[in-house]
Amino acid sequence: MSKVKIARKSISLDMTAMCDMAFLLLTFFILTAKFKADDPVVVDTPASISDVKLPDKDIMTIAIDKQNRVYFGIDGQFDREKMLEYVAGKYKVGFTQEEIKQFSLLSSFGLPIGNLRQLLGTKDKAKFPQMGIPCDSAQNELTDWVAYARYANPKLRITIKGDVNASYETVGKVISTLQDQNINKFNLITNMKAKPKVL
Amino acid sequence: MADIDTGGGKKVSTKVDMTPMVDLAFLLVTFFMLTTTFSKPQTMEVNMPDKTDKNETMKVAKSRTTTLILAENDKIYYYTDPENPDIQLTNFSESGLRKVLLNKVKTIKEPIVIIKAKKESKYKNLVDCIDEMAITGIRIYALVDITPSDLELLEKAPF
Numbered sequence: 001m002s003k004v005k006i007a008r009k010s011i012s013l014d015m016t017a018m019c020d021m022a023f024l025l026l027t028f029f030i031l032t033a034k035f036k037a038d039d040p041v042v043v044d045t046p047a048s049i050s051d052v053k054l055p056d057k058d059i060m061t062i063a064i065d066k067q068n069r070v071y072f073g074i075d076g077q078f079d080r081e082k083m084l085e086y087v088a089g090k091y092k093v094g095f096t097q098e099e100i101k102q103f104s105l106l107s108s109f110g111l112p113i114g115n116l117r118q119l120l121g122t123k124d125k126a127k128f129p130q131m132g133i134p135c136d137s138a139q140n141e142l143t144d145w146v147a148y149a150r151y152a153n154p155k156l157r158i159t160i161k162g163d164v165n166a167s168y169e170t171v172g173k174v175i176s177t178l179q180d181q182n183i184n185k186f187n188l189i190t191n192m193k194a195k196p197k198v199l
Numbered sequence: 200m201a202d203i204d205t206g207g208g209k210k211v212s213t214k215v216d217m218t219p220m221v222d223l224a225f226l227l228v229t230f231f232m233l234t235t236t237f238s239k240p241q242t243m244e245v246n247m248p249d250k251t252d253k254n255e256t257m258k259v260a261k262s263r264t265t266t267l268i269l270a271e272n273d274k275i276y277y278y279t280d281p282e283n284p285d286i287q288l289t290n291f292s293e294s295g296l297r298k299v300l301l302n303k304v305k306t307i308k309e310p311i312v313i314i315k316a317k318k319e320s321k322y323k324n325l326v327d328c329i330d331e332m333a334i335t336g337i338r339i340y341a342l343v344d345i346t347p348s349d350l351e352l353l354e355k356a357p358f
């Protein structure tokens with residue numbers, strides 16, 4: 001009664017190489033990942049079929065939330081400091097060194113310049129109530145922010161990030177503020193939507 | 200009996216089972232890959248006419264233009280001839296605005312669309328409207344401020 005013996009092969013394989021590679025990729029993606037800045041406002045952008053990607057650098061974002069409050073932000077800490085210096089000079093607001101430092105860390109803000117120091121003094125900035133930047137024809141601070149931001153960084157690309165339910169009244173005001181400064185080209189930030197196949 | 204390793208030689212295997220480690224590593228790789236590529240927002244480029252340039256008034260045939268007025272509650276009014284407007288109503292559904300625009304594309308060579316938004320309309324309406332231009336392939340369109348005569352026209356509209 002001889003049995004045919006099947007050679008038992010070990011199924012465990014050497015995973016060292018695979019592990020090396022996986023961690024290499026992991027390190028790469030962790031280092032290149034850019035985390036979303038903590039915006040003070042949640043904006044639900046409308047969808048469009050446009051698939052142009054926004055560049056990473058030199059971006060000015062004018063956000064409009066569903067309560068029609070306008071927020072403003074640019075990227076680059078150094079540019080933010082420069083912009084604040086110019087605006088402070090115009091509105092004669094004195095900022096301390098610490099406040100300028102705090103401001104350079106803000107990704108965006110939505111306050112009249114008179115209330116800005118209060119925000120910079122508080123620790124928990126996310127909870128601070130922000131009423132939006134005035135952009136009426138009577139008092140238009142947005143136009144100064146835009147002008148001085150472009151002065152600080154002329155390469156800025158202007159984007160408008162509006163909420164689905166923002167009214168056209170506010171959006172129109174923002175657009176005409178830009179047009180008054182001869183900015184006729186800007187980007188609207190949208191979500192992705194599939195292109196309809198049948199027309 | 201001599202074959203049995205009693206451990207006196209202290210030969211402990213240095214092999215570690217790396218399967219869970221690799222699993223975890225790939226899970227994280229996938230996570231970071233997806234978050235980096237999908238976090239970039241899409242944009243839509245808008246070019247506005249130059250306000251300061253007064254000479255840039257373009258004479259076009261009235262029949263080529265269509266005026267869309269975005270109103271409250273996702274309503275769109277549209278008319279062709281600005282001097283003798285035959286105002287009509289449509290909506291953002293596929294059989295609404297898109298059909299109207301596709302008709303224009305088919306019947307008129309290079310149609311021009313003028314978008315006017317009422318204050319009560321939503322930002323979404325504007326984006327949807329510009330998006331429809333891209334979908335239907337209308338290349339010339341302009342965003343224009345609404346005039347009092349347009350508002351008057353809407354008042355008089357039967358719907």
